[in-house]
Amino acid sequence: MESVLNQSIHEKLPRRIARLEELAFNLWWSWHRSARDLFKMVDRTLWTTTRHNPVKILLGVPPEYLQDLARDPAFLRQYDAVLMEMDRDLRNGHLWYSHAYPDLVDEKIVYLSAEFGVHTSLPIYSGGLGVLSGDHNKEASDLGLPFIGVGFLYEQGYFRQQLDHSGWQQANYPQLDLDEVALRPKLCADESCINVSVAVGDRQIHLKVWEVLVGRARLYLMDSNVEQNAPWDRELTARLYGGDREMRLQQEILLGIGGVQIIRALGLRPGVWHLNEGHSAFMVLERLREYVHEGFSWDEAVTHVRAGTVFTTHTPVPAGHDAFPFNLMEKYFYGFWSQLGINRDAFMALGSYDSGYGSAFNMTALALRLAGRSNGVSALHGEVSREMWQGLWPDVKPADRPIGHVTNGVHLPSWTGEAMHRLYRQRISPDWMERQDDPTLWTRIEEVPDEVLWDAHTYLKRKLFSAMRERARQARIAQSTLPDQLLASGIFLDPDALVIGFARRFATYKRANLIFRDIERLKRLVHHRYRPVQFVFAGKAHPADDPGKRLLQEVYGWACNPEMGGRIAFVEDYDMHIARYLVQGVDIWLNTPRKPNDASGTSGMKAAFNGVLNLSILDGWWAEAYNGRNGWAILAENDTYGNEWEQDEADADALYRLLEDEVIPLYYQRDRGGIPHGWVEMMKESIRVVGPLFSTRRMVKAYTEDYYVPAIRDIIALEGKAE
Numbered sequence: 068m069e070s071v072l073n074q075s076i077h078e079k080l081p082r083r084i085a086r087l088e089e090l091a092f093n094l095w096w097s098w099h100r101s102a103r104d105l106f107k108m109v110d111r112t113l114w115t116t117t118r119h120n121p122v123k124i125l126l127g128v129p130p131e132y133l134q135d136l137a138r139d140p141a142f143l144r145q146y147d148a149v150l151m152e153m154d155r156d157l158r159n160g161h162l163w164y165s166h167a168y169p170d171l172v173d174e175k176i177v178y179l180s181a182e183f184g185v186h187t188s189l190p191i192y193s194g195g196l197g198v199l200s201g202d203h204n205k206e207a208s209d210l211g212l213p214f215i216g217v218g219f220l221y222e223q224g225y226f227r228q229q230l231d232h233s234g235w236q237q238a239n240y241p242q243l244d245l246d247e248v249a250l251r252p253k254l255c256a257d258e259s260c261i262n263v264s265v266a267v268g269d270r271q272i273h274l275k276v277w278e279v280l281v282g283r284a285r286l287y288l289m290d291s292n293v294e295q296n297a298p299w300d301r302e303l304t305a306r307l308y309g310g311d312r313e314m315r316l317q318q319e320i321l322l323g324i325g326g327v328q329i330i331r332a333l334g335l336r337p338g339v340w341h342l343n344e345g346h347s348a349f350m351v352l353e354r355l356r357e358y359v360h361e362g363f364s365w366d367e368a369v370t371h372v373r374a375g376t377v378f379t380t381h382t383p384v385p386a387g388h389d390a391f392p393f394n395l396m397e398k399y400f401y402g403f404w405s406q407l408g409i410n411r412d413a414f415m416a417l418g419s420y421d422s423g424y425g426s427a428f429n430m431t432a433l434a435l436r437l438a439g440r441s442n443g444v445s446a447l448h449g450e451v452s453r454e455m456w457q458g459l460w461p462d463v464k465p466a467d468r469p470i471g472h473v474t475n476g477v478h479l480p481s482w483t484g485e486a487m488h489r490l491y492r493q494r495i496s497p498d499w500m501e502r503q504d505d506p507t508l509w510t511r512i513e514e515v516p517d518e519v520l521w522d523a524h525t526y527l528k529r530k531l532f533s534a535m536r537e538r539a540r541q542a543r544i545a546q547s548t549l550p551d552q553l554l555a556s557g558i559f560l561d562p563d564a565l566v567i568g569f570a571r572r573f574a575t576y577k578r579a580n581l582i583f584r585d586i587e588r589l590k591r592l593v594h595h596r597y598r599p600v601q602f603v604f605a606g607k608a609h610p611a612d613d614p615g616k617r618l619l620q621e622v623y624g625w626a627c628n629p630e631m632g633g634r635i636a637f638v639e640d641y642d643m644h645i646a647r648y649l650v651q652g653v654d655i656w657l658n659t660p661r662k663p664n665d666a667s668g669t670s671g672m673k674a675a676f677n678g679v680l681n682l683s684i685l686d687g688w689w690a691e692a693y694n695g696r697n698g699w700a701i702l703a704e705n706d707t708y709g710n711e712w713e714q715d716e717a718d719a720d721a722l723y724r725l726l727e728d729e730v731i732p733l734y735y736q737r738d739r740g741g742i743p744h745g746w747v748e749m750m751k752e753s754i755r756v757v758g759p760l761f762s763t764r765r766m767v768k769a770y771t772e773d774y775y776v777p778a779i780r781d782i783i784a785l786e787g788k789a790e
């Protein structure tokens with residue numbers, strides 16, 4: 068079979084290596100070491116300058132190179148091996164899901180999300196939520212779930228961050244060149260043709276659908292940038308979290324209602340629909356409409372929709388849940404309730420909720436009412452959510468309210484650095500990846516010689532340092548870096564000294580500035596003659612969040628301040644690419660949210676898999692993972708919830724004390740060969756505990772066993788098997 072994914076790549080590839088095109092167009096390559104190495108072999112410089120984008124590499128590489136590669140035995144050996152591995156993986160009929168549920172392999176699982184972070188080359192994510200969706204997709208592929216993601220193709224994505232000389236965040240929105248991304252049009256071959264058209268108020272919005280191959284899983288992305296739409300409607304899917312509330316409502320109509328229509332246009336009747344966060348909750352309305360249209364009564368329709376819907380909520384911050392005023396809802400849904408056979412009040416009641424700012428149509432409330440199964444993303448967050456949504460079940464005891472939890476995880480093959488990969492393969496087991504959720508496997512880390520683990524870590528640390536230097540060099544060429552800004556670039560950091568990483572969204576509750584609360588105390592730490600401490604910061608503030616931007620400016624100001632002597636770095640434009648270097652290359656991963664605002668957090672898990680130790684408030688996932696020997700918990704002597712100033716003061720003091728009394732002494736306690744045995748001991752304990760539990764392997768299995776399969780069985784009981 069010869070399918071053309073990109074004409075110009077297709078034409079230039081010699082026959083012998085023609086399947087490089089297919090490989091570049093399935094993001095499977097992104098989490099398989101051998102495939103990454105293969106593209107590196109095609110052109111190492113392009114591998115770096117394209118930030119690991121095989122489509123761009125194949126477009127950019129001179130045809131003569133490809134002719135040479137097609138005759139190069141070493142390249143051909145690697146090429147054949149990679150394709151064999153991919154074919155075996157993608158055609159394997161014996162993965163976990165098909166073993167566990169052979170009768171359900173044709174029941175599709177649809178997952179709707181406003182963002183997907185599969186790879187940096189497809190910038191349709193902003194942060195944790197998107198990276199989680201991407202990891203979920205990849206793990207679903209690895210486990211063999213019949214999985215389909217649905218989201219947006221944002222042609223301008225989330226913004227690229229640049230800081231001006233005063234440290235104020237500038238947002239740039241470069242246009243994505245669709246020819247340089249691993250996408251292809253779906254449903255009809257002609258790129259200009261329309262697949263689905265969705266009523267948004269009194270307009271019809273036409274959508275084009277793109278397909279992304281994520282191993283065996285599929286991701287369908289909708290795009291309103293087509294000629295048939297009015298200019299302003301073509302912008303609807305351009306940016307992630309851009310625009311005002313009304314635009315957001317329109318986007319969510321596309322995601323929820325358009326999402327269902329796309330699945331129908333693909334001819335699918337899924338067994339379960341998973342709403343990842345409330346953005347996509349209008350999906351339930353569209354499915355109610357379908358059932359009513361098919362002749363079901365309202366109550367039956369509700370029963371069916373609930374049976375087949377799973378909902379995951381992601382934030383314990385009330386303002387983080389989308390809610391729309393009723394008059395705005397009326398403008399866009401006038402006419403919809405009659406199609407459901409209900410009146411306006413009954414319709415509004417589906418989403419009506421007052422979370423302290425007056426009653427509105429709340430997307431989380433809608434989802435919680437119409438999903439038969441709902442969950443939070445850590446044990447603590449499950450508890451907070453049951454408390455928070457008490458208004459939905461006023462007569463039910465908190466413990467009995469129907470919100471469970473599945474703690475988040477991360478996709479190991481995507482986030483484990485090369486050196487750790489090698490170490491796990493050699494020292495844990497050659498098939499560690501297949502058995503990653505087996506706790507007995509990870510106990511073998513205890514037998515790894517200290518210097519071997521320390522060497523692997525040191526290697527990854529040096530890679531981070533050279534990445535920072537290269538970025539500093541590029542920035543110096545591209546823009547006018549001031550001397551003080553060079554201090555913040557990381558080029559003056561000492562690779563032999565302790566490095567603490569902090570990278571996350573600059574929301575004020577995450578308190579990136581906690582360590583700056585007592586400057587003199589901090590200076591004593593960073594300027595210590597024998598045992599200095601250094602920091603690397605990264606993160607974006609939401610473009611509409613001015614307090615967040617001021618926080619960022621404050622941190623950046625300290626990084627540029629000569630008084631800190633270049634020991635504090637700020638890496639601009641945090642994304643998945645830079646995240647990999649950071650979570651693999653620092654010594655400590657710092658997390659300082661105001662408890663209990665962090666629903667789960669996943670970057671600390673990525674760090675742990677790479678032997679980086681967590682130093683964190685006991686919030687989210689860390690409250691489950693911390694055991695006293697695998698990292699540190701920042702615990703104030705007396706918890707002072709309710710008074711932010713006091714809480715911050717107490718937490719900062721606890722943080723300084725931990726650094727002064729425990730973290731720094733342990734790091735610098737070395738034997739003659741320079742190995743910090745006590746520290747390495749802790750790294751091992753961290754890997755042992757986190758390894759089997761905080762991966763998407765464990766997470767997707769839990770979703771499957773406790774949510775998807777019960778939902779599919781309920782739907783089968785109601786409707787019979789899908790054809």
Ligand SMILES: *Cc1c(COP(=O)(O)O)cnc(C)c1O
Nearest residue numbers: 194195571642643646668669670
């Ligand atoms: C993993 C990741 C996140 C999520 O990290 P948190 O722990 O939730 O802060 C955010 N952004 C990027 C780019 C990531 O890779």
